[in-house]
Amino acid sequence: MKKNIFIGFIAIFLMHLSTSICLAEGKIKVVTTIGQITDIIKNIGGPYVEVQGLMGAGVDPHLYKASESDVRKLSNADIIFYNGLHLEAKMEEIFEKMSNRITTVALGEAVPKEMRLDSVNYPGHYDPHIWFDVAFWMMVSEKARNEMIKLDPAHQEYYHQQTASYLENLKKLHEYVQKRALELTKEQRVLVTAHDAFRYFGRAYDFEVVGLQGISTQSEAGTADVKRLADFIAERKIKAVFIESSVPERNIRAVQDAVKSRGWDVKIGGELFSDAMGNEGTFEGTYVGMVTHNMDIIVGALK
Ligand SMILES: [Zn+2]
Secondary structure, eight states: OHHHHHHHHHHHHHHHHHHHHHHHHSOEEEEESSHHHHHHHHHHHGGGEEEEESOOTTOOTTTOOOOHHHHHHHHTOSEEEEOOTTSSGGGHHHHHHHTTTSEEEEGGGGSOGGGSOBOSSSTTOBOOOGGGSHHHHHHHHHHHHHHHHHHOGGGHHHHHHHHHHHHHHHHHHHHHHHHHHTTSOTTTOEEEEEESOOHHHHHHHTOEEEEEEOSSSSSOOOHHHHHHHHHHHHHHTOOEEEEETTSOTHHHHHHHHHHHTTTOOOEEEEEEOSSSOOOTTSGGGSHHHHHHHHHHHHHHHHO
């Protein structure tokens, strides 16, 4: 009897040992959805994580469906981070299934309910585009750090340090956006884009925001939407409208033509990164870079 107990102890000890060796030798396998989240995890996790971001430049998360190889990556992950709040609408079922055996974290939950905006198209849901308020993205980064520490407490000191310097950069970014917004008058601060991704941006930095399509790109803009927006732009004599890297630009071009027939010339102010970041390896391929780029383009075109 005593011998059996002893063998049991040895077995448990060996099991623990092998898990800790695994974590010590191998990196934590993280799978993320949008680039903005990938950016957080790479910065916080450094050499201790192996991050696979599913959605690269130009990819629309509202419409994204998991491929077979995505499902394989997700099944092999130690932890999955996604935005949630119905952003990755076509992947929710997979995340739900995976959550039975893999830590699956909807980072959007970091933003308190009372601070979220309601979705216009999906009653009962929230607007998912929370990264446009940099202060919200700081909350999200802290939640990501806490989850990493729960999974890998051995490297918590590193995760704390990395997050602190990341947050410092985001704080500077938040101040930069605030400062640049003030270069425009209240009347100039009108942002017209392809889809309604910028409502948190508008609330945080005091812009009036109008999107041609709704919060999700799943519903196509109709001729009535184009007319309504063209009337608005011509009446208000808006200088520029913006295209988005993850949304086809034909709809905004149609608005531009409709405005012209109303006797006003509105220019395309440039391309903004809304739901996807820029190419990997470029400044716009980072969260700080994409927000900085957007703000420079917006202020430059509306001034
Ligand atoms: Zn969107």
